[in-house]
Amino acid sequence: MVNARVERLCTDPELYIIRIDDDEIKYFEAAWYIPEGITYNAYLMKLKDAVVLFDTTKADYANLFLEKLRELVNPEEITHIIVHHTEPDHSGALPKVLEANNYKAQVIGTAFARNLLEGFYGKDVVKNFKVVKDGEEMSIGGKTFRFITVPWLHWPDTMITYVVEDRLIFSCDAGGGYSIPETIDDSDEEVVQRYLPHVAKYIVTVIGHYHKYIVQNIKKLKNLGIVDNARMILPGHGIAWCHNPRRIFEFYERVGAGVPEKDKVLVIYDSMYGFVERRMEIVLDELRKLGKKPVVYRFTDREAPAVSDILGEVPSAEAIIIGASTFEAEIHPRIRYTLFEILDKANYEKPVLIVGAFGWGGVAGRKIETLITRSKFDHVATVESKGMPTEEDEAKLREAVRKLVEWTS
Numbered sequence: 477m478v479n480a481r482v483e484r485l486c487t488d489p490e491l492y493i494i495r496i497d498d499d500e501i502k503y504f505e506a507a508w509y510i511p512e513g514i515t516y517n518a519y520l521m522k523l524k525d526a527v528v529l530f531d532t533t534k535a536d537y538a539n540l541f542l543e544k545l546r547e548l549v550n551p552e553e554i555t556h557i558i559v560h561h562t563e564p565d566h567s568g569a570l571p572k573v574l575e576a577n578n579y580k581a582q583v584i585g586t587a588f589a590r591n592l593l594e595g596f597y598g599k600d601v602v603k604n605f606k607v608v609k610d611g612e613e614m615s616i617g618g619k620t621f622r623f624i625t626v627p628w629l630h631w632p633d634t635m636i637t638y639v640v641e642d643r644l645i646f647s648c649d650a651g652g653g654y655s656i657p658e659t660i661d662d663s664d665e666e667v668v669q670r671y672l673p674h675v676a677k678y679i680v681t682v683i684g685h686y687h688k689y690i691v692q693n694i695k696k697l698k699n700l701g702i703v704d705n706a707r708m709i710l711p712g713h714g715i716a717w718c719h720n721p722r723r724i725f726e727f728y729e730r731v732g733a734g735v736p737e738k739d740k741v742l743v744i745y746d747s748m749y750g751f752v753e754r755r756m757e758i759v760l761d762e763l764r765k766l767g768k769k770p771v772v773y774r775f776t777d778r779e780a781p782a783v784s785d786i787l788g789e790v791p792s793a794e795a796i797i798i799g800a801s802t803f804e805a806e807i808h809p810r811i812r813y814t815l816f817e818i819l820d821k822a823n824y825e826k827p828v829l830i831v832g833a834f835g836w837g838g839v840a841g842r843k844i845e846t847l848i849t850r851s852k853f854d855h856v857a858t859v860e861s862k863g864m865p866t867e868e869d870e871a872k873l874r875e876a877v878r879k880l881v882e883w884t885s
């Protein structure tokens with residue numbers, strides 16, 4: 477059941493989180509399988525003469541959101557609504573919130589956000605809209621609100637808000653992650669450790685297409701001197717970083733840059749009748765002999781892992797091994813789709829070994845090789861042969877694995 481949580485994050489300023497815990501969603505953006513669910517975080521700040529709402533929630537949960545909002549404030553008292561990013565998981569409830577507010581609040585966002593909101597919800601939501609530019613400051617309720625654009629993190633409309641006197645960063649999607657963490661903030665290390673892999677999965681699936689902008693935009697915020705001093709980083713999904721806020725942006729930088737975990741080799745393959753599988757047994761044996769720690773995802777007639785999970789593993793891999801069978805003169809469809817998404821969203825400089833099996837004419841290995849050589853990945857070798865691997869094939873596979881491992885050292 478979808479739940480809502482409201483908690484006070486601090487007393488000075490008086491700041492609350494309204495978190496909708498969505499455990500009913502299956503495919504985020506109708507694409508990414510997330511059985512772990514997701515949260516949509518909005519924040520409410522009560523100041524001397526102002527009440528500021530930072531983002532809202534998904535349209536489906538507008539009534540639940542309003543119910544929780546009313547526990548904190550009469551919606552008509554909201555003076556400002558800051559829209560960091562118009563994707564409807566954050567803006568969907570805005571029309572209902574504005575209706576409950578009698579359109580009294582000023583809505584604040586970038587020029588792009590204004591356009592998108594009008595396109596999504598009509599003219600009413602933008603009739604009291606204030607366009608802000610990069611670096612612009614506004615005095616609200618005695619505090620200085622600085623708006624900083626972070627374009628393509630992950631839409632053109634995206635910005636963050638920095639409340640200068642309190643050193644608070646409201647970062648919306650930047651700093652977010654999948655899953656429904658047990659805690660609201662980062663006070664429990666075990667919760668954080670369980671949560672971080674969901675952050676990596678979120679980064680690659682949602683922001684991955686623009687991953688160079690992750691590093692670029694975080695650098696921009698660091699150069700402004702606001703990250704090192706931040707008291708809290710408050711994202712639109714997942715954990716609110718109230719204790720060690722820098723940690724989440726450091727994690728984002730590592731994922732954005734594809735910093736590998738020592739010895740982790742990501743192995744992905746399909747096998748219809750076990751021929752690719754036999755090759756991968758040899759590959760895995762050689763990898764383990766060389767002290768590597770393979771993480772394996774396989775598509776067979778019994779299992780089909782989520783591509784979103786595979787994507788989340790790419791940034792921290794030292795190297796990747798892709799095994800595929802030739803299927804109707806093409807790469808097997810499962811691997812074709814997985815590879816398409818990896819190249820689009822997790823295109824890193826990492827060594828790749830390709831392993832192929834075919835019946836009457838090898839195509840998959842060569843096609844993968846063409847795609848890999850055109851990407852940022854480094855092509856180490858392609859070992860492709862017919863049916864069941866021979867002793868000669870086995871020797872070639874072991875040699876190729878050794879070459880791959882040397883590449884990582």
Ligand SMILES: Cc1cc2nc3c(=O)[nH]c(=O)nc-3n(C[C@H](O)[C@H](O)[C@H](O)COP(=O)(O)O)c2cc1C
Pocket residue numbers: 746747748749750751752753801802803804805806833834835836837838839862863864
């Ligand atoms: C639906 C299907 C389509 C296939 N298409 C081709 C093909 O176009 N060219 C080819 O050489 N082999 C083709 N094969 C044969 C497989 O590539 C070959 O048997 C390979 O060893 C399969 O490995 P696997 O059982 O691990 O998937 C096809 C097999 C199937 C079941």
